[in-house]
Structures are given as C-alpha cells and as structure tokens.
Amino acid sequence: MSHTVDIPxxxxxxxxxxxxxxxxxxxxxxxxxxxxxxxxMEEVEQFDNISIEELAEELPENSPRYVVLSHALVHPDGRxxxxxxxxxxxxxxxxxxxxxxxxxxxxxxxxxxxxxxxIEIREGPExxxxxxxxxxxxxx
Amino acid sequence: xxxxxNISQTPxxxxxxxxxxxxxxxxxxxNDAQILARQGSEWISxxxxxxxxxxxxxxxxxxxxxxxxxxxxxxxAYVWQQTxxxxxxxxxxxxxxxxxRINRAATHVRWSPKEDKFAVASGARAIAICSFDPExxxxxxxxxxxxxRSTVLAVDWHPNNVLLAAGSADMKARVFxxxxxxxxxxxxxxxxxxxxxxxxxxxxxxxAAGGWVHSVGxxxxxxxxxxxxxxxSISVAYPGGPVHHIRMPTLPLVTLTWASEDTIVAAGHDCxxxxxxxxxAGWQEIGTLDNGSYGSGSKVGPGSVGRLxxxxxxxxxxxxxxxxxxxxxxxxxxxTIHQNTITSLRPYAGSPGQITQVSTTGVDGKLVIWxxxxxxxxxxxxxxxxx
Numbered sequence: 266m267s268h269t270v271d272i273p274x275x276x277x278x279x280x281x282x283x284x285x286x287x288x289x290x291x292x293x294x295x296x297x298x299x300x301x302x303x304x305x306m307e308e309v310e311q312f313d314n315i316s317i318e319e320l321a322e323e324l325p326e327n328s329p330r331y332v333v334l335s336h337a338l339v340h341p342d343g344r345x346x347x348x349x350x351x352x353x354x355x356x357x358x359x360x361x362x363x364x365x366x367x368x369x370x371x372x373x374x375x376x377x378x379x380x381x382x383x384i385e386i387r388e389g390p391e392x393x394x395x396x397x398x399x400x401x402x403x404x405x
Numbered sequence: 406x407x408x409x410x411n412i413s414q415t416p417x418x419x420x421x422x423x424x425x426x427x428x429x430x431x432x433x434x435x436n437d438a439q440i441l442a443r444q445g446s447e448w449i450s451x452x453x454x455x456x457x458x459x460x461x462x463x464x465x466x467x468x469x470x471x472x473x474x475x476x477x478x479x480x481x482a483y484v485w486q487q488t489x490x491x492x493x494x495x496x497x498x499x500x501x502x503x504x505x506r507i508n509r510a511a512t513h514v515r516w517s518p519k520e521d522k523f524a525v526a527s528g529a530r531a532i533a534i535c536s537f538d539p540e541x542x543x544x545x546x547x548x549x550x551x552x553x554r555s556t557v558l559a560v561d562w563h564p565n566n567v568l569l570a571a572g573s574a575d576m577k578a579r580v581f582x583x584x585x586x587x588x589x590x591x592x593x594x595x596x597x598x599x600x601x602x603x604x605x606x607x608x609x610x611x612x613a614a615g616g617w618v619h620s621v622g623x624x625x626x627x628x629x630x631x632x633x634x635x636x637x638s639i640s641v642a643y644p645g646g647p648v649h650h651i652r653m654p655t656l657p658l659v660t661l662t663w664a665s666e667d668t669i670v671a672a673g674h675d676c677x678x679x680x681x682x683x684x685x686a687g688w689q690e691i692g693t694l695d696n697g698s699y700g701s702g703s704k705v706g707p708g709s710v711g712r713l714x715x716x717x718x719x720x721x722x723x724x725x726x727x728x729x730x731x732x733x734x735x736x737x738x739x740x741t742i743h744q745n746t747i748t749s750l751r752p753y754a755g756s757p758g759q760i761t762q763v764s765t766t767g768v769d770g771k772l773v774i775w776x777x778x779x780x781x782x783x784x785x786x787x788x789x790x791x792x
Contacts, residue, residue, distance in 0.1 A: 325540075326545075326547075326586075326587075327538050327540075327541065327545040328538075328540060328541060357506065358504075358506070358545040358546060358547065359541070359545075360538075360541040360542075360543050361504075363541060
C-alpha cells in the first residue's frame with residue numbers, strides 16, 4: 266500500500282522504546298511531526314512526567330502533531346494503569362496543506378505505532394485537558 | 406492652505422500612504438485597490454491590486470516593512486508584498502491570502518507598531534489578530550471574541566505592540582490584550598495592567614449617551630484612550646482616572662487621530678476636521694481646520710442644522726416670506742472643502758508624538774491634506790459643552 270508520508274526506522278524504534286519503557290509515575294508523551302518538504306515523520310521531543318495541561322501548553326497552536334501518550338489512568342476501583350493513546354493534535358489555524366497531509370498519514374501512523382485508541386483534538390489548547398483524556402479512556 | 410486633490414468621482418472607502426508619502430493605496434468603493442503615485446500635483450494610478458471578491462473596506466500600509474494589508478467584505482485579508490515578477494522582472498505587488506476564519510465581512514485593519522502582526526475588525530463579533538508563522542510559511546489568525554456583542558468598527562494598537570483598542574457597534578470601546586506567545590516578548594506593565602494573556606479585557610468604556618463607537622485611538626504614549634461615538638461625542642478615557650465626554654450639537658464624528666499627547670483631530674459627517682485639546686483635567690473643542698473660506702458654497706454651512714433651516718423647506722419658506730428665489734445651484738454646495746462625509750483621517754507628516762499634517766478622504770472622492778496648526782474658531786454654532 267503506498268503511503269503519502271514515510272516513517273523512518275528511527276521513529277519506529279523510538280515508538281517501540283517508548284511503548285515498553287517502564288512507567289512509575291505521571292504521564293509521558295512523545296511528539297511526532299511531519300516534515301512537509303521531505304515527506305517523512307520526525308520526532309520533535311519526548312516528555313516524562315508531564316501533566317496534560319502542560320502538554321497542551323507545549324504543543325504548537327498552529328501546526329498539527331501526532332502525540333503518543335502514556336497516560337497514568339486512575340480507575341474508579343483504585344488501580345493505576347498506563348494505557349497508550351494517540352492524540353491527533355490538529356488546531357484549525359494550521360496550514361491547510363499540512364493539515365490534509367497529517368490527516369492522510371494518520372491511519373498509517375496509527376498502525377505503525379500499534380495504538381488502538383485515538384483522541385482527536387481539533388480545537389487547540391482548550392480541547393486538551395485531563396478530563397477529556399480520562400473520560401475517553403474510562404468510557405472505552 | 407490645505408492641499409486638495411480630486412482623485413475620483415466615486416467615494417473613497419479607505420486610503421493609506423507609504424512611508425515617504427509618494428504613493429497612496431486607495432479603495433474606490435470597489436473590489437480592487439489602486440496604487441497611486443504622486444506626480445507634481447496629480448495622483449496617477451500605477452497599479453491595481455485585484456484579488457478580493459467584494460468591496461475592500463480597509464487598507465493599511467506598513468511604513469518600515471513596506472507591506473500592504475487589505476481587508477474586504479469577502480471575509481478575507483490579503484498581505485501584499487513587492488516582489489519582482491517572474492516573467493517580466495518588474496516589481497509588482499504580490500498577494501498572500503490570510504485565512505481569518507471569520508464568517509462575516511472584515512471592517513477595519515491596522516498593522517501593529519512593529520509590523521509583525523495586524524488586527525482585523527469584523528462583523529463576526531470578533532477581531533482576528535494575524536501573525537506570520539515562519540515554520541509553515543503562512544499567516545495564522547487568532548480570534549478575540551469575548552465579550553464583543555456586535556460588529557467591531559475600528560481598532561487601534563498601543564505603542565507596546567500588545568494592547569489593542571476596539572470600538573464596536575455594541576456601543577462600547579474596549580482595550581484587549583493581543584499578546585501572541587510566539588511573537589511577543591512579555592510586555593512591561595502599563596497603566597492598563599500587567600501580565601496580560603491573550604483576550605484579557607483591560608478596560609471597557611461607553612460614551613455619555615451610548616451609540617456606536619466609530620473610531621478609537623491611543624495617545625502617543627499609550628496611556629490615554631479616545632473614542633468617537635454616534636451620539637456626536639468624543640470621549641477621552643484615563644484608565645483608573647476620569648473619562649471626559651465632549652458632547653457636540655453637530656453631526657457625529659467617525660474618524661479620529663491623536664496629533665500629540667494633548668491634541669486630537671477628528672472628522673465625520675460635518676465634512677470638516679475638528680481639533681480638540683485638553684489634559685486629565687478636562688477636554689474641549691478648540692476649533693476647525695476648515696474655516697469655510699476655502700470652499701465655494703453659500704451660507705448653508707455648518708451653522709445650520711435641523712430640518713427647518715436647510716433644504717427644500719428653507720428654499721420655499723425664503724421664497725414665500727422673503728421673496729428670495731434660490732441662488733442658482735450654489736446652495737447645494739457646502740462651504741467646506743469636503744462636500745460629503747469624511748470617512749478616514751490619518752496622520753500625514755510629523756513625528757509620532759507631534760503630528761503636523763493629516764490627510765482626509767471621504768465620500769466625495771477628494772483627498773485633502775491639512776495643516777494642524779491652522780485652527781480657526783467655529784463660528785455660527787454653540788460652544789461645545791464639556792463635562
């Protein structure tokens with residue numbers, strides 16, 4: 266199957282390492298962007314033990330990003346688990362061409378990262394809060 | 406003596422000069438903007454900027470970066486830059502679309518003092534603050550929405566590049582913080598407040614009797630805000646201090662600018678620029694820049710207001726009770742230079758804190774450049790009341 270954006274092996278390795286890293290406290294995230302000129306994915310940065318609100322501040326307001334989040338989820342019965350969730354960060358003020366490219370490559374990225382849960386954040390920083398993430402994960 | 410140029414037979418919706426005043430960007434109430442170049446005492450059209458689908462409502466020319474921004478009723482704004490054309494090599498103006506994400510017409514646009522942002526007022530009850538995103542090579546816009554309840558009619562930037570004054574049809578003049586994280590550094594504290602995230606309201610003012618706020622302006626220092634409302638008044642607001650209202654018995658003013666820290670020049674439906682002066686202690690009208698001797702109309706001047714003194718009623722009453730027949734066509738001509746509403750008044754010459762000349766354009770298609778120093782007292786009308 267042909268893909269619009271290539272995922273280099275280094276990204277796949279980073280994703281695997283991120284997935285299997287042992288989590289003790291807090292939420293960790295890895296942020297990936299698309300390089301429009303070269304049509305490949307690139308890792309932007311990784312965060313350890315960051316809150317969702319801080320993550321919303323760090324993400325750019327005018328560019329789409331893929332964020333693989335390992336979220337510290339507290340279940341109603343007291344257990345803590347660390348599910349992986351993919352956040353499709355797509356603020357409306359992003360450049361249209363990049364937004365379309367981002368949308369076309371999402372499915373491919375999702376299968377490569379092997380993450381089943383996807384949250385779409387299309388409003389910018391107001392839409393990404395811990396409540397949104399928790400209710401999505403607990404509801405599923 | 407004011408310099409008068411009859412540049413068009415159609416109304417001039419907006420005008421903006423370039424840095425050395427040798428070129429003028431105008432909109433003649435149409436979808437295109439014209440660039441006129443000065444040749445002696447004439448303005449010759451050199452280029453047409455055609456990209457908008459509806460009437461261009463406002464134009465601003467950034468003096469340092471030499472970019473023009475046009476805003477239109479088609480809900481878009483374009484930023485124009487001079488680049489060499491691909492085929493001919495001539496320098497032409499190339500447009501870049503800015504997606505404002507508003508769903509109503511744009512009404513007013515102004516570059517910020519540093520020319521890295523511009524603000525677009527719109528009928529969508531929002532102001533779009535647009536900045537350039539170098540990562541994606543395009544202009545992004547952020548909307549200021551709360552608590553605007555109606556069309557925004559005018560905007561003006563504070564000298565610190567962060568605060569923005571906006572006058573709206575919901576009868577309020579407001580000061581917003583238009584701080585963009587990627588572009589601005591944290592501004593120093595001002596009389597309007599400190600630590601101001603985007604969309605903070607730093608002040609909200611209304612005039613004495615209410616009325617659409619047609620024009621707003623910060624003083625050269627940025628510490629005072631003046632606005633003109635449709636209740637024929639000018640209000641001067643000192644944050645944390647008094648708000649002075651100057652109410653006039655004449656027609657409303659729709660555009661104003663500060664000439665210096667204690668002088669405001671404003672114009673509107675009376676077709677002549679008026680000068681106001683004052684300080685925190687109080688403000689008053691001191692006169693007009695058009696003393697009536699430049700125009701060539703009859704005595705139907707600014708002194709006669711009211712439906713019984715002008716027009717058809719007066720003509721027939723004079724013919725009946727005084728036996729005076731109408732004196733040809735001169736009594737339809739005003740004795741001011743502008744024959745119709747002045748819609749735009751902008752600084753023309755002088756340094757930012759001491760403007761010496763202003764330029765006005767209006768519905769009559771004239772461009773006039775006035776000398777602020779030649780103020781004459783207003784005759785034939787009541788002295789302005791100030792509170």
